[in-house]
Amino acid sequence: MAGDKHIDDHSGVETTGHEWDGIRELNNPLPRWWLWTFYICIVWSVGYWVVMPAWPLVSSYTTGVIGYSSRALVATRIDEAKAAQAQYVARIADATLEDVEGDPELLEFALAGGRSAFAVNCSQCHGRGAAGAIGYPNLNDDSWLWGGTLENIAHTITYGVRNGHDEARFGPMPGFLSDQILDRAQIDDVAEYVLSLGGRAEDSAAAERGAAVFAEQCVACHQEGGLGNTELGAPNIADGIWLYGGEREAIVETVMAGRAGVMPTWGDRLSPATIKQLAVYVHALGGGQ
Amino acid sequence: MEQIVSAQKPAPAAGADASPVQAAAGVERVDAAAVNRKETRSLYQKRIKIFSKRARGAFRKLKWAVLAMTLGVYYVAPWLRWDRGTSAPDQAILIDIPARRFYFFFIEIWPQEVYYLTGILILSGLALFLATSLFGRVWCGYTCPQTVWTDLFIFVERLIEGDRGARIRLEKAPWGAHKIALRVVKHALWIVIAVLTGGAWVFYFADAPSLLVALATLQAPAIAYIAIGVLTCTTYLLGGIAREQVCTYMCPWPRIQAAMTDVDSMIVTYRDYRGEPRGPHRKSEPWEGRGDCIDCNACVAVCPMGIDIRDGSQLECINCGLCIDACDEVMSKVGRPLKLIAYDTFANVDRRAAGQDARYSLLRTRPLIYVGLMVVVGSLMLFGLTTRSAxxxxxxxxxxxxxxxxxxxxxxxxxxxxxxxxxxxxxxxxxxxxxxxxxxxxxxxxxxxxxxxxxxxxxxxxxxxxxxxxxxxxxxxxxxxxxxxxxxxxxxxxxxxxxxxxxxxx
The missing domain is CATH 2.60.40.10 (Immunoglobulins)
Structure with missing residues (x-):
């Protein structure tokens, strides 16, 4: 297309020959250093194809002569991190829970490790901040179904709750209506009594009748005054914390149908050192006893 | 590869071997052309190598002094010690990346205090603006690392291959044992300088004495060797090979500088009202009715940027003043007043041409604004530094x-x-x-x-x-x-x- 060569009148520079609404593009040369950099990049890319993973194939890809793999690199990094953590993990495995909490170095490690393990294994039910939900206890507060000492917490995590394991926490809350233990009027009275423990009763006569029913049916687990029993997972029903809701309707429903929340056994999935870190972490959330 | 420049007008014989042409009594006309002259430079022009001649004079001495000082600071600084007790390193200037600390004598900066670095960058920028508005691109001509190292590399080149004429002859000469020997020695010395340049850099990032031992025993971290390698390459390429190409084509500052200078900025200027009309001068000829410029091309021969200052202020000019030295030497030989080329302002050239007195005003609005901004930023930083809580x-x-x-x-x-x-x-x-x-x-x-x-x-x-x-x-x-x-x-x-x-x- 040499015949189409066009020289711009104003600058005396050859144009590319393309024209848009009368505007032509000057064909100024690329800076030489730039051009060489570009060529070097092209040469480099050819070498890169050979050395590094580059081309997708039908079911795999070209791996490159040095065998680089970001996946393998991640695995290596994880192994390195585990190796770096190994001495702390080993010390935690050998130490008692109290020792872990008493050693600032181990405590810091356990809190970080516990936070991570909690996010992976526990947050699905208990929430990212361990604030719980209806039916899933809040682990931040100072009210514990199964006890809030380090040992209590570690035991609960290791064996879980009402999951059929021999060592699991177990305490039945029967459905007093469905099991035909109480009739509906008695249940209303008991609910009134429970409300009166928190100073919320509206009908003192019903509460008094409920107190008699409570003394007969409930006190074995929930104890005198409704203070609860962590041996049986019977909650304190005189305080301000309610696992299934503290409104009259929720209390009535609980008494009528019973409650039986479950938690899996973690002892066969997590290492003892991880469970110790989790116990220390949960204990340090603010409610540990 | 590179084309050797010959004079605009064909010389009587091939270059420097020809019998010297007299520009005036006792002054040879140098066969030099400004390779970067706009009129003669096509966009498709390959690079024309510049063989800058050695200059002698006040500004050359100043450049040597600045070179010695800046290189001295660069090489010595990481070796200075500063006692900070047992819990911190005792290196006066240390960028401790693993520990995330920057130490500068009594100052210690944490990563969240990086705004001090921002302040220093702003201050440096303003100082550059101020210097440029007052004295043109003196940063480029004297203190820029590119200039300092290029000067050092040219010094080595001159040491091995000789001055301008000898270097041009060597370039033209066919490859033989002598040429190969000189070139090998030159490049070897350049690489030594480049390695030392990169080598000094890494000492700012670790305890210098222990890093030196580690480097010597091949125990230093890989990144130290990589940094030295990269800086060796860049120093060798930028200072030895690319030289003025970096300033003219790669650096943005020549494009920005025009916004900082004005008619009152002191820049290297050819006083054309005095120099023109130029031409060779015979001993018997009177000086009346002609310019002082004898067209000896001395100013062109010494220019490291390949320009002719008599063409006026140009993008390539780094304001180094070597042409002033060259011209002064010639002017004193021919017995004419010095400073035909000088640091002067556009306004003063016009005034002098009109027969008026020159006026220099450093206290102009532009520099004062830069000074004011520097005072504000500097005070803020000083305030921050003195009230910095431990x-x-x-x-x-x-x-x-x-x-x-x-x-x-x-x-x-x-x-x-x-x-x-x-x-x-x-x-x-x-x-x-x-x-x-x-x-x-x-x-x-x-x-x-x-x-x-x-x-x-x-x-x-x-x-x-x-x-x-x-x-x-x-x-x-x-x-x-x-x-x-x-x-x-x-x-x-x-x-x-x-x-x-x-x-x-x-």
């Missing part, structure tokens, strides 16, 4: 959960309290919280008896988990403003942090 406090409130209801109905909030101790000794701090009636403070890991005492190691940050609980009645609102106060148990210095305490609301 104690810092950060309080992060838990967002999840926002608050926790306790079994007795009280409300509890969780906080992470971070105390930063920038002193080189361990300190203890009392923690208190104000603005919350009936508050109770629990610090995880500390005994709850008495007011909590937070311990922070020397030059470290300590993070504590703090639980704050208060009776429901204390919460007059969903959010109550509170103040965390941390007090040094020994010297009583304290710092506060405004935070909030949240509850369910009324």
């Amino acid at each position: 104690l810092d406090l950060n309080v992060l409130r838990d967002r999840n959960p926002l608050f926790v209801t306790l079994s007795d109905g009280a409300i509890r909030n969780g906080y992470t309290v971070k105390v930063i101790n920038k002193q080189h000794e361990a300190r203890e701090f009392r923690l208190d919280v104000e603005g919350l009636a009936g508050r109770r403070i629990d610090v995880v890991g500390l005994e709850s008896e008495g007011p909590p005492v937070l311990r922070v190691k020397a030059d470290k940050l300590a993070a504590y988990r703090v639980f704050l609980s208060a009776p429901r009645e204390s919460l007059i609102d969903e959010s109550v403003p509170i103040v965390f106060r941390v007090t040094d148990t020994l010297d009583g210095s304290e710092i506060v942090y405004d935070a909030v305490f949240r509850g369910p609301g009324s």
Whole structure:
């Protein structure tokens, strides 16, 4: 297309020959250093194809002569991190829970490790901040179904709750209506009594009748005054914390149908050192006893 | 590869071997052409090599002095020691990347104080603007690393291959044992300089004496060798090979400088009213009716940027003043007044041409604005530096959960309290919280008896988990403003942090 060569009148520079609404593009040369950099990049890319993973194939890809793999690199990094953590993990495995909490170095490690393990294994039910939900206890507060000492917490995590394991926490809350233990009027009275423990009763006569029913049916687990029993997972029903809701309707429903929340056994999935870190972490959330 | 420039007009014979042409009595006309002259330079022109001649004079001496000083500072600085006690390194200038600290004599900067670096960059920028508005591109001509190292490389080249004429002859000569030997020696010396340049750089990032031992015994971290390698390549390429191409084609500053200079800026100027009409001068000829310029091309021959200053102010000119030295030498030989080329302003050239007196005004609006901005930025930095506390406090409130209801109905909030101790000794701090009636403070890991005492190691940050609980009645609102106060148990210095305490609301 040499015949189409066009020289711009104003600058005396050859144009590319393309024209848009009368505007032509000057064909100024690329800076030489730039051009060489570009060529070097092209040469480099050819070498890169050979050395590094580059081309997708039908079911795999070209791996490159040095065998680089970001996946393998991640695995290596994880192994390195585990190796770096190994001495702390080993010390935690050998130490008692109290020792872990008493050693600032181990405590810091356990809190970080516990936070991570909690996010992976526990947050699905208990929430990212361990604030719980209806039916899933809040682990931040100072009210514990199964006890809030380090040992209590570690035991609960290791064996879980009402999951059929021999060592699991177990305490039945029967459905007093469905099991035909109480009739509906008695249940209303008991609910009134429970409300009166928190100073919320509206009908003192019903509460008094409920107190008699409570003394007969409930006190074995929930104890005198409704203070609860962590041996049986019977909650304190005189305080301000309610696992299934503290409104009259929720209390009535609980008494009528019973409650039986479950938690899996973690002892066969997590290492003892991880469970110790989790116990220390949960204990340090603010409610540990 | 590169084309050797010959004079614009064909010389009688091939270049320097020809019998010297007289520009005036005792002054040879140098066969030099400005390779970067706009009229003769096509866009497709390959690079024309510049063989700058050695200049002698005041500005050349100044350039040597600046070169010695800047290189001296660069090589010596990392070896200076500064005692900071046992908990911090004793290197006066150290960029400690693993520990995330920058040490500069008595100043120690943490990563969150990187605004000091911003301030230094702003100050440097303004200082560059100020110098340019007053004296043109003196930064480029004297202190820019590109100029300093190029000067050093040309010095070595001249040492090995000789001055301009000899270097041109060598370039033209066919490859033989002599040429190969000279070239090998030159490039070897260049590479030694380049390695030393890169080698000095890494000492700013680690303890210099121990790094030197590690480098020598091949025990140093890979990044040290990589850094030295990269800087060796860049120094060799930029200082030895690319030279003025970097300034003319790669550096943005020549394009920006025009915004800083004005008619009152002192830039290297050819006083054409005095020099023109130029031409060779015979001894018998009178000086009246002609210019002082004898067209000897001395100014072109010494120019490292390949320009002819007599063509006027140009983008390539780095304001180094070597042409002034060259011209002064010639002017004194022919017995004419010095400073035919000089640092002068456009305004003064016009005034002198019109027979008026020259006026120099340093106190112009533009430089004064730059000075004013420098004073403002400098004062802010000085204020920041002098009032910089060796104690810092950060309080992060838990967002999840926002608050926790306790079994007795009280409300509890969780906080992470971070105390930063920038002193080189361990300190203890009392923690208190104000603005919350009936508050109770629990610090995880500390005994709850008495007011909590937070311990922070020397030059470290300590993070504590703090639980704050208060009776429901204390919460007059969903959010109550509170103040965390941390007090040094020994010297009583304290710092506060405004935070909030949240509850369910009324």
